[in-house]
Amino acid sequence: MSANKTNKRLSDIPFSVLDLSPIVAGGSPAESFRNTLDLARHVEKWGYHRYWLAEHHNMPFVASSATSVVIAHVAAGTSTIRVGSGGIMLPNHSPLVIAEQFGTLESLFPGRIDLGLGRAPGTDQRTAFALRRDIRNGGQDFPDQLDELRAYFDPSLASGPMHVRAIPGEGLTIPIWLLGSSSFSAQLAGQLGLPFAYASHFSPANTVPAMELYRRTFQPSKMLEKPYAMVGVNVIAADTDEEANRLGTTLQQQFLNLIRGHEAPLPPPVDSMEGLWSEHEKQALQQQLGSSIFGSPETVKEKLQAFLDVTQADEMMVVGHVFDHQARLRSYEIVADIIKS
Template identity: 50%
Template sequence: MSVDLKKIPYSILELATVSAGSNPSATFKNSLHLAQKAEELGYTRFWLAEHHNMVSIASSATAVLIGHIAGGTKTIKVGSGGIMLPNHSPLIVSEQFGTLGSLYPGRIDLGLGRAPGTDQVTAHAIRSDRMQAVYKFPDEVQQIQQYFSPSNSTAKVRATVAEGVDVPIYILGSSTDSAHLAAKLGLPYAFASHFAPAQLFEALNIYYNNFQPSAQLKEPYTMACINVIAAPTNEEALRISTSLIRMMLGVMTGKIDYMQPPTEYTADLKALAENPAFERMLKFSFVGDKEKVKQSTMDFIEKTGVNEVVTVSHIYDHNDRLRSFEIFSEIMKGQ
């Protein structure tokens, strides 16, 4: 049975990627412009990632960027995809997102993950006791829930700006550990299949089979990320995708650089893209014209059964990126 794409919410995960020849200031302007276009195109939410010590990614101060995006849009949900909780104090996160939730009622999402979003040396510089916090991740998620609860008004430690504020929590993950936690707490679950697809199906099965209803969520709700590079022709999409291929090579070799302009899709780049390590990491990368990306997206949703699809697009040129997201919105609208 084919999927009715018009019934599937579609969203964006934004890393605020810095292209060669650009800078964070210009990147932030482009991110806001993209969010405004996404709002017009019917995207459900616009999430910002958290990464550190990477010249190519400017989404470091995630809560600040969320405020910037929410302030420049009107209806689209804006949130974190995610806040890497072991990097932070649960109290501070609660205060930040409680404030955002009051400023932009009903529009702020709090996605929480446990990965560092950087290398180990930088992770230690962020928080020297980070590894202890990793083990406390389940407890700290519940601590944030408590800070948002009106019942915390009698506690000795309060996040007063968060109490009673409606900011839904999402659990992010790239492994089965996060699936167990999301199911136990009865929270929506978002999987990072755009770069770590190996355990996607196992994690989803664990989540569905172990889900316990909660005050926030009565039935399981799943989201999964895919890389999308859509263009008017397959040839143009492949050319644009060369920036992604070179970016991933930098990630895998530890030589991270700015997002480079696209080049011709040479035999060398084709061989690189077909390398088993690349194929494993970018298994759910849909590159092509509207029809090709549509078929790949339908197959993905049919096989996973996810409630919502989240798109990531690593594209050098801002106009090419806008066009890709526009094509994808047409696909999801059945146009």
């Protein structure tokens, strides 16, 4: 650990939740939304700081495609936890529409809404075309879209007269986060003085360089005086390492399906992945899921602390793809107990 790093403990930082409202094999989106709200109510009670939902499309295992609608569902069913997007894929939308949607959410649930933004499509190219109708720029105009969106909330940021206004939206203070798995969003978030969330849960290799780039390029803003960085991390906790590793095979199978181009609802766990993947596929998954933590309370605590030591994150966002809803609740409860201990 370098001399400029501090010895943060798990209890020193907030922990939050990223949810995709997973659709499990044999389940339905309606069931997924009921489980999402149930999980949100539990983690609010257990002391988690925020609850984010992610935009993905044309994926049979993700129900949170209409992300703003699901955010409203969760915010209406809870009372204190912050609720937001992790994230809205801005190139899929008109900035005005997003400003109006999140202006509406903030007006309904004041002081509780976050707007996390990404520049990837969150889907395949055909679906991106169905969403955008024009995918030629590949998200290269994301900084311009971001400037337009921010100006709808705060017209003082506009480069010229605002002939179109976001109502509701204008004048509201909604924290805008940039999400990413590369250096692009890290540097842009730093330059604009915005909080940054790194997707370590599916792109672990670049985590530390992206965090360091964000902090190095950070410029204070009206929103933030100093950098604030969050990392996503897959955590599946159970009473024993053996049970956690078994539950974790659901996530491994999901990513194996993605590698093979065979998208399907979230599969039930299996006793072993041996025989299900080739050696090449196993190595590819270990690379993509390298920061994932499966284990008993003792194992999870040790590995979470090690991850915090490396990243020096200001906040961690836990992702828990578990097939059985009760086991998923138990996993988040164990993490909550670890943080408090």
